[in-house]
Amino acid sequence: MVKIILNQPQMGENIGAAARAMMNFNIGELRLVAPRDGWPNEKAIAMAAGAFDVMPPVQVFQTLDDAIADLHFTLATTARPRDMVKSVYTPSGAATEIHSRQSNGQDIGLIFGAERSGLSNEDISHMNGIITIPTNPDFPALNLGQSVLLMAYEISKHMSSSPNQTLHTGESPPAKIEETSKFITRLETELESSEQFFRSPELMPTMKRNIRNIFLRDDLTQQEVRTLHGILSALITKRG
Amino acid sequence: MVKIILNQPQMGENIGAAARAMMNFNIGELRLVAPRDGWPNEKAIAMAAGAFDVMPPVQVFQTLDDAIADLHFTLATTARPRDMVKSVYTPSGAATEIHSRQSNGQDIGLIFGAERSGLSNEDISHMNGIITIPTNPDFPALNLGQSVLLMAYEISKHMSSSPNQTLHTGESPPAKIEETSKFITRLETELESSEQFFRSPELMPTMKRNIRNIFLRDDLTQQEVRTLHGILSALITKRG
Numbered sequence: 001m002v003k004i005i006l007n008q009p010q011m012g013e014n015i016g017a018a019a020r021a022m023m024n025f026n027i028g029e030l031r032l033v034a035p036r037d038g039w040p041n042e043k044a045i046a047m048a049a050g051a052f053d054v055m056p057p058v059q060v061f062q063t064l065d066d067a068i069a070d071l072h073f074t075l076a077t078t079a080r081p082r083d084m085v086k087s088v089y090t091p092s093g094a095a096t097e098i099h100s101r102q103s104n105g106q107d108i109g110l111i112f113g114a115e116r117s118g119l120s121n122e123d124i125s126h127m128n129g130i131i132t133i134p135t136n137p138d139f140p141a142l143n144l145g146q147s148v149l150l151m152a153y154e155i156s157k158h159m160s161s162s163p164n165q166t167l168h169t170g171e172s173p174p175a176k177i178e179e180t181s182k183f184i185t186r187l188e189t190e191l192e193s194s195e196q197f198f199r200s201p202e203l204m205p206t207m208k209r210n211i212r213n214i215f216l217r218d219d220l221t222q223q224e225v226r227t228l229h230g231i232l233s234a235l236i237t238k239r240g
Numbered sequence: 241m242v243k244i245i246l247n248q249p250q251m252g253e254n255i256g257a258a259a260r261a262m263m264n265f266n267i268g269e270l271r272l273v274a275p276r277d278g279w280p281n282e283k284a285i286a287m288a289a290g291a292f293d294v295m296p297p298v299q300v301f302q303t304l305d306d307a308i309a310d311l312h313f314t315l316a317t318t319a320r321p322r323d324m325v326k327s328v329y330t331p332s333g334a335a336t337e338i339h340s341r342q343s344n345g346q347d348i349g350l351i352f353g354a355e356r357s358g359l360s361n362e363d364i365s366h367m368n369g370i371i372t373i374p375t376n377p378d379f380p381a382l383n384l385g386q387s388v389l390l391m392a393y394e395i396s397k398h399m400s401s402s403p404n405q406t407l408h409t410g411e412s413p414p415a416k417i418e419e420t421s422k423f424i425t426r427l428e429t430e431l432e433s434s435e436q437f438f439r440s441p442e443l444m445p446t447m448k449r450n451i452r453n454i455f456l457r458d459d460l461t462q463q464e465v466r467t468l469h470g471i472l473s474a475l476i477t478k479r480g
Contacts, residue, residue, distance in 0.1 A: 021386070023379040054379060092397070134396070139263040139294065146261070149386055150393055156374070157332070 001107055002098060002155060004148060005031040005067050005074075007123065008114040012037055016047025017145025018112075019058075023051040024149070025156035031059045031109075033067045064111070064123055069178035072106035073098075073219075076119050076127040077147055079140055084121065085213050087129035094131045095154040106174055110151055115144055125209035126181070128216050172223035179225050184212050186229070190236060241347055242338060242395060244388060245271045245307050245314075247363065248354040252277055256287025257385025258352075259298075263291040264389070265396035271299045271349075273307045304351070304363055309418035312346035313338075313459075316359050316367040317387055319380055324361065325453050327369035334371045335394040346414055350391055355384055365449035366421070368456050412463035419465050424452050426469070430476060 004022055009015050009032060019030055032039055039060045045052060052058065061067035068074050075094055089097060098108050111127060113119035124130065133150060135142060142150070188208055191197040198204045220228070244262055249255050249272060259270055272279055279300050285292060292298065301307035308314050315334055329337060338348050351367060353359035364370065373390060375382060382390070428448055431437040438444045460468070 020379075024375045024382055024386075026376040026379070049381065051379065133393075135264045136266040136396075139260075139266075139291065141289065142264055146264075146386070146389055149389065153373075153390055156376075 001029055002027055002102070003029045003031050003071065003107065003109045004152075005033065005064075005109050005111045006035070006144070007033045007064050007067075007111055007119060008036065009112075009144065010036045010115045012041035012043030012045075013047045014115060014144040015041060016044035016049075016051070017143075018148040019044070019048040019051040019055065021145055021149035021152050023055060025152035027152045027155060028055045029059075030055065031061060031067050033061050033064050035060065065126060065181065068109050068111070068126070069176070069181070070107065071109045071177050072174045073101050074109040074111060074127045074177060075129045075131050076111045076113070076124050077131045077133065077151065078113070078119060078124065079135075079142075080132065082121055082124055082130065084124065084209065085217070086124070086127075087217065089129055089131045091131060091133055091150055091154040092158075094129075094151070095158040097129075098155055099158040104174075112144055112147055121209065122205070125212045126177075126216070128219070172221035175220045175222045175225045179222060180215060180220055183225050183228050183232075184215055187211065187232060190232060241269055242267050242342070243269045243271050243311065243347065243349045244392075245273065245304075245349050245351045246275070246384070247273045247304050247307075247351055247359060248276065249352075249384065250276045250355045252281035252283030252285075253287045254355060254384040255281060256284035256289075256291070257383075258388040259284070259288040259291040259295065261385055261389035261392050263295060265392035267392045267395060268295045269299075270295065271301060271307050273301050273304050275300065305366060305421065308349050308351070308366070309416070309421070310347065311349045311417050312414045313341050314349040314351060314367040314417060315369045315371050316351045316353075316364045317371045317373065317391065318353070318359060318364065319375075319382075320372065322361055322364055322370065324364065324449065325457070326364070326367075327457060329369055329371045331371060331373055331390055331394040332398075334369075334391070335398040337369075338395055339398040344414070352384055352387055361449060362445070365452045366417075366456070368459070412461040415460045415462045415465045419462060420455060420460055423465050423468050423472070424455055427451065427472060430472060 004018065004027060006015060006018060015032065015035065022028065022030060035041065039058065075089065075098075101108055110131070111119065111123070113123070131151070133142060133147060188211065198207060244258065244267060246255060246258060255272065255275065262268065262270060275281065279298065315329065315338075341348055350371070351359065351363070353363070371391070373382060373387060428451065438447060
């Protein structure tokens with residue numbers, strides 16, 4: 001299933017418009033991360049034209065990491081490509097990717113940033129890829145509801161067709177985000193304690209993002225995550 | 241060029257949202273038919289986020305026929321297919337069609353109905369075809385700004401590619417709507433005066449719509465319209 005995840009949304013109206021757009025194209029699951037005005041929200045309900053009555057209950061999370069932990073694949077929508085090594089999808093390309101992963105039983109998250117600030121580079125480094133909606137460079141700003149509408153439309157368009165590609169992962173199911181994330185966190189902790197890797201404290205956040213980008217791009221299976229843990233353990237033991 | 245034509249729009253906010261969506265995808269020409277609150281409209285300007293400053297001046301018409309007279313091809317967006325013999329396009333199919341016609345130098349109109357009432361069957365019978373956005377049957381209603389956004393997005397997506405098809409019309413350019421329309425009106429007048437055709441006054445509007453649908457579907461060249469006039473003249477003279 002596809003979950004639409006709004007990270008720190010500010011205006012209830014935009015949450016409502018997103019919900020309405022989702023139901024227009026039958027994408028039913030909405031997650032909110034730390035909505036500014038709490039939840040439920042009267043303005044959201046007024047704007048949704050009844051969408052909340054026909055979709056599963058909205059789930060609210062305190063952090064973006066919590067909101068994506070049980071998913072297998074996540075894409076962040078951004079107005080511009082970032083200076084990061086990440087797969088960048090068009091809306092249509094993303095819909096194709098989502099469709100093949102869904103056929104394979106994966107749960108997918110589409111993450112939309114706050115109205116003004118969007119998603120930080122740190123947020124984005126926790127995602128598997130980026131979607132960039134190709135707008136007019138001289139007039140690029142879509143609002144939150146409109147971005148959700150375009151993505152819901154593209155996903156709905158692709159749902160009716162056969163996927164172009166399916167993933168073969170043998171006997172091992174794909175890793176959930178939290179499994180891959182736990183490995184990355186463990187790796188970071190080990191690197192911090194080694195004192196040989198993060199030599200400059202100023203560069204540490206960037207280096208961590210780069211590491212995260214390497215492993216999240218990899219589309220790991222659960223077995224592969226276990227293998228990586230094993231490699232890490234072996235290396236530590238050797239060092240010790 | 242593509243002209244976005246809003247027929248009898250009610251709320252200024254929706255005109256503004258449409259303009260903003262148009263500029264997001266670089267579709268620059270907006271026509272209004274009898275806007276309820278006149279033009280210019282403060283609420284439209286507030287909602288447009290500056291779009292009116294960077295697009296050509298909005299053109300205002302008193303009737304839908306006036307607004308499409310100088311165009312070559314028109315498509316009406318409707319929430320549902322009508323009981324009429326008309327080509328029905330998906331948004332993507334319409335964008336492909338528009339793209340090939342544009343490459344051939346044609347001017348195209350996309351017509352959007354009023355917020356509540358949409359377009360009448362009479363309005364639609366004056367168009368060459370219909371676009372139906374495939375929404376969730378249990379939650380179908382898109383607002384005006386969102387419909388314009390999706391169409392502008394699809395058109396912009398297709399603009400960057402080569403057309404799949406170009407029209408070959410030999411030496412004769414494609415007829416403008418007003419040229420085809422004049423022939424249809426003349427034909428109707430002749431049929432009315434014959435007293436053999438429109439036997440039931442109640443059925444006359446439907447029969448006229450059916451006739452209009454036949455000729456508008458035909459994609460006539462200017463030469464062909466002249467030929468049809470010639471045929472009609474010949475038939476009348478023979479009758480007389």
